[in-house]
Amino acid sequence: MIINTIEQIKDLTxxxxxxxxxxxxxxxxxxxxxQQEIRKGKYVKVIKAKDLADDAQVVSIAGIxxxxxxxxxxxxxxxxxxLLTKMEKQLGRKVNAIIPAEIGGLxxxxxxxxxxxVGLPVVDADGMGRAFPHLEMVTFSVYGSTAAPVCIxxxxxxxxxxxxxxxxxxVEDLARGICANLGAMVYSALxxxxxxxxxVKAVHDTLSYCLEIGRGIRLAREQLSNPIDGIMxxxxxxxxxxxxxxxFEGKVVDINRExxxxxxxxxxxxxxxxxxxxxxxxxxxxxxxxxxxxxxTTCLVPDLITTLDLDTCEPLTAEALKYGQRLRIxxxxxxxxxxxxxxLAVFGPIGFGMSEEFIPLExx
Amino acid sequence: MRIGIDVxxxxxxxxxxxxxxxxxxxxxxxxxxVSSGVIxxxxxxxxxxxxxxxxxxxxxxxxxxxxNAFVQRKSLLNVACVRVGLPMGSGIPPLVDWPxxxxxxxxxxxxxxxxxxxxxxxxxxxxxxQALEQTALDxxxxxxxxxxxxxxxxxVRTDIELRAAEILARHLDNVNITLSHQxxxxxxxERENAAIINASLQALSxxxxxxxxxxxxxxxxxxxxxxxxxxxxxxSAEYAMQYPVMTCxxxxxNSIRGxxxxxxxxxxxxxDIGGTTTDIGCLSKxxxxxxxxxxxxxDVRTNFSMPDVLSIALGGxxxxxxxxxxxxxxPDSVGFKLTQKALVFGGDTLTTxxxxxxxxxMKFGNESKLSHLSKGLIDKVHKAMKAxxxxxxxxxxxxxxPVPVILVGGGAHLIAGDLKGTSEVIHPINSxxxxxxGAAIAQVGGRVKRLFDYKLEGGREKALEKAKKEAIDxxxxxxxxxxxxxxxxxxxxxxxxxxSNTVDVKVRAVGQLENF
Numbered sequence: 087m088i089i090n091t092i093e094q095i096k097d098l099t100x101x102x103x104x105x106x107x108x109x110x111x112x113x114x115x116x117x118x119x120x121q122q123e124i125r126k127g128k129y130v131k132v133i134k135a136k137d138l139a140d141d142a143q144v145v146s147i148a149g150i151x152x153x154x155x156x157x158x159x160x161x162x163x164x165x166x167x168x169l170l171t172k173m174e175k176q177l178g179r180k181v182n183a184i185i186p187a188e189i190g191g192l193x194x195x196x197x198x199x200x201x202x203x204v205g206l207p208v209v210d211a212d213g214m215g216r217a218f219p220h221l222e223m224v225t226f227s228v229y230g231s232t233a234a235p236v237c238i239x240x241x242x243x244x245x246x247x248x249x250x251x252x253x254x255x256x257v258e259d260l261a262r263g264i265c266a267n268l269g270a271m272v273y274s275a276l277x278x279x280x281x282x283x284x285x286v287k288a289v290h291d292t293l294s295y296c297l298e299i300g301r302g303i304r305l306a307r308e309q310l311s312n313p314i315d316g317i318m319x320x321x322x323x324x325x326x327x328x329x330x331x332x333x334f335e336g337k338v339v340d341i342n343r344e345x346x347x348x349x350x351x352x353x354x355x356x357x358x359x360x361x362x363x364x365x366x367x368x369x370x371x372x373x374x375x376x377x378x379x380x381x382x383t384t385c386l387v388p389d390l391i392t393t394l395d396l397d398t399c400e401p402l403t404a405e406a407l408k409y410g411q412r413l414r415i416x417x418x419x420x421x422x423x424x425x426x427x428x429x430l431a432v433f434g435p436i437g438f439g440m441s442e443e444f445i446p447l448e449x450x
Numbered sequence: 451m452r453i454g455i456d457v458x459x460x461x462x463x464x465x466x467x468x469x470x471x472x473x474x475x476x477x478x479x480x481x482x483x484v485s486s487g488v489i490x491x492x493x494x495x496x497x498x499x500x501x502x503x504x505x506x507x508x509x510x511x512x513x514x515x516x517x518n519a520f521v522q523r524k525s526l527l528n529v530a531c532v533r534v535g536l537p538m539g540s541g542i543p544p545l546v547d548w549p550x551x552x553x554x555x556x557x558x559x560x561x562x563x564x565x566x567x568x569x570x571x572x573x574x575x576x577x578x579x580q581a582l583e584q585t586a587l588d589x590x591x592x593x594x595x596x597x598x599x600x601x602x603x604x605x606v607r608t609d610i611e612l613r614a615a616e617i618l619a620r621h622l623d624n625v626n627i628t629l630s631h632q633x634x635x636x637x638x639x640e641r642e643n644a645a646i647i648n649a650s651l652q653a654l655s656x657x658x659x660x661x662x663x664x665x666x667x668x669x670x671x672x673x674x675x676x677x678x679x680x681x682x683x684x685x686s687a688e689y690a691m692q693y694p695v696m697t698c699x700x701x702x703x704n705s706i707r708g709x710x711x712x713x714x715x716x717x718x719x720x721x722d723i724g725g726t727t728t729d730i731g732c733l734s735k736x737x738x739x740x741x742x743x744x745x746x747x748x749d750v751r752t753n754f755s756m757p758d759v760l761s762i763a764l765g766g767x768x769x770x771x772x773x774x775x776x777x778x779x780x781p782d783s784v785g786f787k788l789t790q791k792a793l794v795f796g797g798d799t800l801t802t803x804x805x806x807x808x809x810x811x812m813k814f815g816n817e818s819k820l821s822h823l824s825k826g827l828i829d830k831v832h833k834a835m836k837a838x839x840x841x842x843x844x845x846x847x848x849x850x851x852p853v854p855v856i857l858v859g860g861g862a863h864l865i866a867g868d869l870k871g872t873s874e875v876i877h878p879i880n881s882x883x884x885x886x887x888g889a890a891i892a893q894v895g896g897r898v899k900r901l902f903d904y905k906l907e908g909g910r911e912k913a914l915e916k917a918k919k920e921a922i923d924x925x926x927x928x929x930x931x932x933x934x935x936x937x938x939x940x941x942x943x944x945x946x947x948x949x950s951n952t953v954d955v956k957v958r959a960v961g962q963l964e965n966f
Contacts, residue, residue, distance in 0.1 A: 118542045118639065125546070152945045154901075154954055155569050157637045158603050160539035199541070241538045242574055269568050270950065345944035359844065397845075405943075410732070410739070410758070412845060 087210070087294065089198065090129035094297065095120050100401060101300030102194040105292075107390045108404035109350075109373035110191015110217030111153045119161050120195055123202040130198045131207040135290050138183060138281030144209060145173055145278045146187040147197045148221070150238070150261050151271030153405070156192070159271050162241045166200040166273050169245075172237040173275040176247065185209040185284060187224055187277065189292040190217030190373075191403075196273070211288035213277070214433070215295075215421050216390050219349065219372040221261060222254035223433040225423060226277050229287040233257040236276040240268040262348075289421055303399050313399045314414060321418050329419035329448045333377050333384050334366040335359065335396060338411045354407060356415075366415070368393075370404045375438055377415060385417035388424045388433050389447045392416045419447045451505045452673075453495065454708075454890025455488055456701055456883075457513035460725060460786050461860070462487040464495040465886040470711075474499035475883035477860070484515055484658050485665040492669060503670035508963065512678035512889040515658060516651050517698035521748040526650040527596045528557040530589045533642065534565040534577060534601035534614050544600070544642055549749050556650050559594060561585045565610060566602035569901055569945070569952060577610060579617055586621035597622075598649040600630035600642035605900040626652040626692070633695060635899035636954055640753035647750060648695035655694035659687050676963075680754055682707050682738060682888070683895030683960055685928065698747060701885055702757050706731045706738040708888030709856040712878035718854040719843050719872070722884070723861030726765045726783040730842050731757050733856075737938060762842050766861035767792070770800045770831055777834040793819050805831045806864045832866075840870045847871065858884035893960040896924025896935070905951040914940070914955065921959040930961030 089095065099117040102110070120130070138144065147166055149156065174181055186197045189212040201208045213224030221233060233254045238261060239245035246264050251257050257276070265272045279287070298320060306316025314332070321330030340355040352370040369376040374391035377384045385391050393402045396412040407413075423429065425446060431437070434444045451468045462480045466473045476494040481487035488511065496503065519525055531544040544560050545553050563585065564578035589597065597618060601610040611629040618627060628649040634641030663675050677690035678700035690697060702722075709720040716736040722729045732739040741758035745751075763781035767788045771778045784791040784799055791797035793804045794815030800823075806812045808820045808828050847853055852873040857865060858881040869875050880887065898921045907913035918937050925935045939958040 115542065115639075118546050122542055122546050152569075152950070154636055154943070154945050157639070158538075158569070160535075160542040160638060162537050162539060163541035164537075243537070266950065269574065270945070348945075348950065350944075408741075410846075 087132040088129055089132060090124055092121055092124060095124065097300035097304060098198070098297050099195060099300065100303055101296035101298070102189065102191055103403060104299050104303070104392050104401040105194070105215065105296055105390065106190030106217040106403065107373045107392055108370060109219065110188060110193065111149070111156065112403055113192045113195045115156055115160055116192050116195025116199060119199040120202060123199055128202040130202045132210050132293055133183065133207045135209050135211045135284050135288055138209065138284055140280065140282035142182040142281035143177060143179055143278065144183045144185050144281060144284050145170070145181050145275050146185050146213070147200050147273065147275055148187045148193045149196050149271065149273050150221070151265050155269065155271040159241055159269070161199075163203065165239055165241050166196070167203055168243070169237050169239055169273055169275040170200065170204060172239070172245065172247070173235070173278065176235045176237065177278055181206065183207045183209050185279075185288065186212040186293065187221065187226075188212055188214050188217045189296050193217070194293070194296060208293065209284060209288070210293040211284065211290045212292045213288060214388070215289040215292045215424060216388065217373055218433055220255070221258045221276065223437065224277070225289055225429060226279060226287050227254045228429050228432055231277055231279050231283060231287060233276045235278065236261065236274055238264055238268075238272050238274045240272045242269070244268050289423055303401070307399055314394075317399060321416065327419070327422055331417055331447070333391070333415040333417045334379060335414045336364075336366060336412070338407060338409055338413065341407060341409060350404065352404060356413065359412065368415070371438055372404075374404065375435075376440070377417060383442065383445070384450055385447050386435055386442065386444055386450075387438060388420040388429070388444075390418040390420060392418065417447045451501065452508040452510060452890050453492060453506055454886040454888065455491060455509065455511045456704060456885035456889055457484055457488065457511060457515055458701060458885070459514060459518060462491045463883040463886040464491040465880065465883045465890055466495045466499050466501065467887065467890045470891065472880050472887060473501070475880050475886065477883065483661065484513065485662045488662060489665050489669060492666070492671075506671050506673045508673045508676060509666055509671065510676045510678060510684060510889040510892060511662065512700040512704045512885060513697055514701050516655060516694040517747060519654055520647055520651060523552065523555055523748070525654045526556055527653045528559065528594050529646050529649040530559045530561065530585075530594045530597045531642070531646055532561045532563060532585060532597060532599045532614065532618070534563045534599070534610055535638070536562050536564040536566075536578070537575065538566055538602050539638070542639070544646065547639070547751060552749070556646070557594070559589070559592065561588070563614070567607040567610060569603055569606065570903060571603075571606050577613060582614055582617045583621065586618045589618070589625070590622055595624065596626045596628070596649040596652045598628045598630065598642070598645040600638060600645055602638060604629075604631040604641075605635050626656075628652075628693070632693060634753050635956070636901065637753050640751055643750050644695055644752045644754065647747060647752070648693055651694040655691050659691045663687055676892075678704055678889050678892055679895065680756075681895055681958065682892055684892045684963060698754065699756050700889075702729060702731065702759055703738045704888030704892070705729070705858060705885040706733055706757060706888065707891065708884035708886070709733065709858045709878070709881070710736055711887055711891050712858070712881060712884060713854070713856045713876050715854055715856065718856050719846055721839065721843070721855055721857050722859040723857065723864055724765045724859050725767045725788065725861065726763070726785050727761045728764045728839070728842070728861070729759050729761050730846055731759045732846050735938070758846075760842055760846055762838065764802070764835065764838055766801070766803045766864060768802045770802065770805070772827070777830050779834055779838060802831070802835060802861070802864050809866065811866045812863045836865060836869060839865060843869065844871050857881060894925055894928045894930035894963050895958060895960045896921045896926070896928055896930070897959075898924065898955065898957045900955065901945075901952050902955050903952050913953070917955045917957045918959070921957040925959045925961050929964055931964045932961075935959050935961030
């Protein structure tokens with residue numbers, strides 16, 4: 087698959103907000119960066135994980151930092167290209183393909199912009215099929231890949247290499263500290279893996295899924311009188327292990343936000359439009375983690391919770407939610423690999439300090 | 451006594467107020483040059499009330515003229531887009547996301563210069579003054595007369611843009627410079643876009659506003675001219691000439707504020723029925739509720755605070771058809787051709803106005819032309835119109851509780867009787883010039899939107915005190931009477947994904963105009 091039109095980029099961005107499940111950072115800046123590359127005649131070549139050579143060298147590229155800084159610093163055209171060169175020096179070999187670490191939010195688009203710049207292919211896969219706040223919350227890590235060596239740099243060229251750590255969680259902690267000291271927005275090259283590893287450790291086909299969702303929302307809006315039907319048709323395909331359902335429709339009546347340890351925590355209360363007595367709640371730690379209807383859990387991390395504008399079906403980030411907004415909340419099942427016990431231990435409810443056991447969306 | 455004027459795409463409305471009492475209202479057609487329409491509406495309103503030009507102490511004008519010009523790509527200047535930021539942002543130059551035709555129309559004169567600040571206000575690179583000197587020479591050689599300057603984190607460090615402007619101005623005579631920190635908050639792309647839009651409107655604003663000032667003074671009115679700001683406050687004519695983009699949403703906000711004034715309510719749903727569309731907005735604590743969604747002006751993304759308004763295709767000129775015993779409302783409208791096309795004027799199109807006249811809710815045209823309309827049809831259409839409106843009102847309501855609804859605008863009398871989901875339906879007197887009244891009663895505002903380091907400021911309380919004081923000072927600087935200024939909005943957005951004490955603080959203050 088080739089990505090070379092502005093329309094595809096906008097579809098991808100829309101899909102990335104959907105799969106960002108409220109967080110992941112607004113992909114708009116990434117969209118602009120990629121748009122500028124396409125405008126110059128560059129393009130992104132997307133390849134399937136199964137088509138990678140077993141000994142192909144694959145790495146992830148991801149931004150780390152504060153969304154409010156990103157929207158000012160934007161991105162230089164050199165930072166990520168130089169990161170790749172640094173990583174190649176660390177590995178002692180050329181990189182053959184780039185894989186997004188997360189397909190939700192900003193970090194889905196950044197790898198594509200870099201790939202367009204340097205002419206490398208992007209793998210149609212990622213490490214979670216959504217967005218998570220920590221860099222150890224990826225299937226790559228669950229199945230034994232180390233994030234290190236990690237190359238980190240800011241836009242000015244200040245750069246750091248994390249050569250080795252005893253856990254990927256330590257990379258996360260180090261990277262946050264480095265980020266805070268390098269202007270609060272940095273980029274990283276991390277999780278160097280071989281093609282054979284990617285085939286078994288990654289969540290497959292998520293980039294094309296992201297594009298399909300973004301395009302589906304656009305087309306449904308253009309062609310259908312009831313666009314949500316078109317979107318649900320894409321999300322709900324039991325034969326493909328895809329399950330989804332509308333969790334709630336209503337308006338926001340209360341948002342309680344706070345920042346703890348530098349993270350965005352919030353709870354959102356909604357009521358139905360039809361005057362019924364229901365109460366719907368969303369719990370947010372950067373991403374939507376839990377949905378509850380009248381006190382009963384209806385969707386739980388790592389299954390995906392997404393907020394759509396009720397009229398336009400445009401997906402919205404948690405930071406854009408506000409009092410009075412009319413929303414439709416969708417629950418989408420995570421892919422089977424994400425629901426394995428070893429994965430749930432890292433980014434299931436327990437990974438976010440919740441005592442609840444994970445129950446799949448289709449059983450709730 | 452003050453005159454409020456709203457210059458819309460079709461009509462120019464005026465209202466004369468004394469001590470918060472409406473003395474008279476008037477309506478004329480909008481003219482291409484703006485000012486002749488304004489003059490004739492002023493003359494008409496003074497004639498109606500029997501007052502003289504000498505009685506007027508202030509003229510307030512809300513207009514969609516500048517935003518319409520931008521949307522229609524009319525009278526736009528070539529703009530030099532100067533961004534101070536390198537090495538940051540080189541991958542996303544100015545204008546990346548602008549429509550191609552528009553980018554070509556304002557020219558692709560892009561200059562990226564070294565310099566800029568971190569979020570905490572420290573420099574990451576020195577301002578490249580030499581590059582700016584070169585830029586000035588290039589702008590001069592190209593004969594460009596309008597410049598937009600943006601800089602990374604300029605809402606935190608306004609001095610960087612000011613210094614860049616000073617250097618450019620040294621080499622350039624008769625050039626207008628727009629600084630991005632004057633037109634937007636955090637978010638470089640959106641703020642820069644707003645600055646470029648503003649710069650492209652300089653020729654128009656420098657033509658229209660002085661012409662307006664001159665025409666008003668030739669009429670014998672010695673009072674100052676103010677223009678309505680997006681947020682429902684006022685700005686001086688001189689400021690508006692520099693920052694025409696700040697007028698872009700004023701009309702909608704004015705109509706909501708005018709409705710609040712006429713009804714005496716501070717919380718309600720406002721329904722403004724025009725000729726083609728109905729705008730439904732929400733009055734919250736006396737002000738228009740704003741939307742937090744990214745707003746686009748003429749397909750360019752900005753971060754202006756826009757009133758949260760739902761527009762539906764229902765107005766006085768909406769065409770009515772019957773199909774399989776079902777009433778179909780619009781969505782097309784005869785618009786300003788109402789006086790030719792509507793049945794009541796001898797035309798061939800059944801419109802919502804015809805129905806309202808047949809019901810006796812409005813009176814104009816030749817009623818006898820409607821005698822053939824059956825009562826059944828009239829009832830059915832009226833019911834369909836109400837249902838359309840009721841569902842739109844329900845979408846804007848914050849809870850299922852019934853709320854008061856205020857009907858304003860030229861088509862306010864299309865709707866009679868109760869509406870579902872509302873506690874009362876109010877038809878205030880003078881509702882047809884609510885937007886002009888909103889302009890007349892506007893207050894003077896001051897805003898702050900930037901990052902504060904709570905630790906450096908000595909704690910949250912002290913930081914917020916400082917932010918509030920800055921907003922109040924800004925309001926007084928803009929002409930508010932000290933002592934009348936109050937804080938109407940305060941929001942905090944802590945920085946996430948990084949350990950820091952930095953919070954994006956947004957404060958709005960408003961006060962009474964000094965000479966009212």
